[in-house]
Amino acid sequence: MKIICSRDRLMEAVSIVQKAVATRSTLPVLDGILIEADTGIKLTGYDLETGIECLVDATVSEAGSIVVNARMFGDIIRKLPDDIVNIETTPNMSMQIECSSTHFSIKGMKAEDYPKIPVVEKNQAVSINQNILKDMIRQTLFAVSTDESRPILNGCFLNCDGKTIEMVAIDGFRLALRRNQVEEELPSMKFIIPGRAIGEVGRILQANDTKVEIYPSQNHIRFDAGKVKLVSRLIQGEYMNYKGIIPQTAETTMTISPAAMLAAIERASLVITSEERRFPVRLTMPDDETLVVSANTDIGTLREEIMVAMTGNRIDIDFNPRYFIDALKVIDEDEISVVFNGSMGPCVLRPIDGQEFAYLVLPLRR
Template sequence: IKSKSSHTKIKGIAATEFPLIPKIEKEKTIEVPANLLIKGINKTIFACSTNIARPVLAGVSFKTEGKKLILATTDSYRLSESQIGLDKAAEEITCIIPAKTMVEVGKVFPKNKEMIIIQLSSNQIVFNQDGIILTSRLIEGQFPDYRPIIPRGIKTKAILNREELIRAFKRVNLFAKENNYNVKLEINPGENLLNITTESTEIGEEKAMVQAVVEGEEKTVALNSQYFIDVLINLDKEEVELQIESKLTPAIVISKGEKDYLHLIMPLKIE
């Protein structure tokens, strides 16, 4: 490589040394719009586990049910599920895709409405769109059945402005990080407020108040504030909905009125 001010030599390797791209014996095929798939990845990937001791949690559950593709992730402390509508009923598919692979899918494929053709064999998956091909092995094992832990008897709902809530949690986090991000949330229907408080730490404490539209009972729960920020920055609507059943069941966080997405945060012990 030459220019007026430099002369660079880069040593290469013979093309024959490059590993062959494996060809899979395709068993099942599904087509998904790229923009919807990437949106689903972005709204779930952050909840994957980074603990290699449990490989099935270090991946994304990829499952079809009729005309729906369901992506799900969990690290056992939180869970994200995104449902993507399909043009037609798909073949029955259940597999676990490595989180790193799904991150790459979000990077290399354009966020357009063109279809990504996904082909699967027993242990491999291929993503293909207009000559861009990404191949990956699948994770062996069975993704945990998370449906039983989804709260069904919601007692309290609070509608909040997403940006205001992010700012409040970021202020609280300055102190909560000294206590493993443990914060207390108090939902007050009488005053239409969400109060977020930390315990007193060596560097101080914080109480943030966020206006809300509250339906139901007064509730107090303890949650991880960083987990809250992680989901809030990946939602795309102005208002979010916080749903609580009890202090012992997971909190649900979604965009207001959203039906195709679910995020659960497991409760912490209230001191």
């Protein structure tokens, strides 16, 4: 193998595929990046659960392939001067890296020993704008459960049906749902994508309207986004009936600025430090126009009033502030509707009109 490419392009690609390289694995080859040179070069990282491939423009004067330790190779490329990089391998599996007046020689491993990323055929496809999927991931990923005893909740649920795409995450105490309408009819598909993999997809996607193609198979899902491809295992099982969880009832409905509510709850959490985590943030209404956000812990108190427009009963409910902060942070609207269902029932954050999102948070018992 003999290639010439730009240090910056190579660096970018290494950083992307490194995210899928295993850490502390039992096989040294799994700690590696596979580099294949043909017309251009392709870098691959694969930890047997998530695989990422990235193409890099390069001048290839001799085709070939090799596996090099990902950490080592990444650190070397990172420390190289910003110039043209020459990479060459020898038959005894060593790699020469030359850039300006720097010359590295490192040991590599045989490409044949590298595991193959599962092949996902391009039978069925969903095609959506990268910025839309990127937002949907950002706006739901935080609610993915890390509790390994319930594996179906360890991922985001992607549901395509007709002209609607939904992404859902539930951790048992809250739910995040994003919905998007697309122009063309989509094939009906549902899958649960592991949180780590969908997080990587979110990072890889560009914030513009180029398309990402999604191809599912029985056990895997593949995302094609320009030069980068990601393949992940799917979580098997039936997802929770989230539509049944979101209540259609409303004891109290208020219209509120999410920015004002976020600021107040973030201020409340300044007195709810990690030692004071048992204390809730309390939402009360002394009259029909004022929402009072308060916290009262061993180290201090906060009280803040927000003007709201309310219909229904006044509220007096305790919540975990974290759950509100996570949801309010990803809402881009200027005004939202917040529905409460008494001190034990779920609270739901929705747009004033439309169905683009729903964030559900359950209260704390007194």
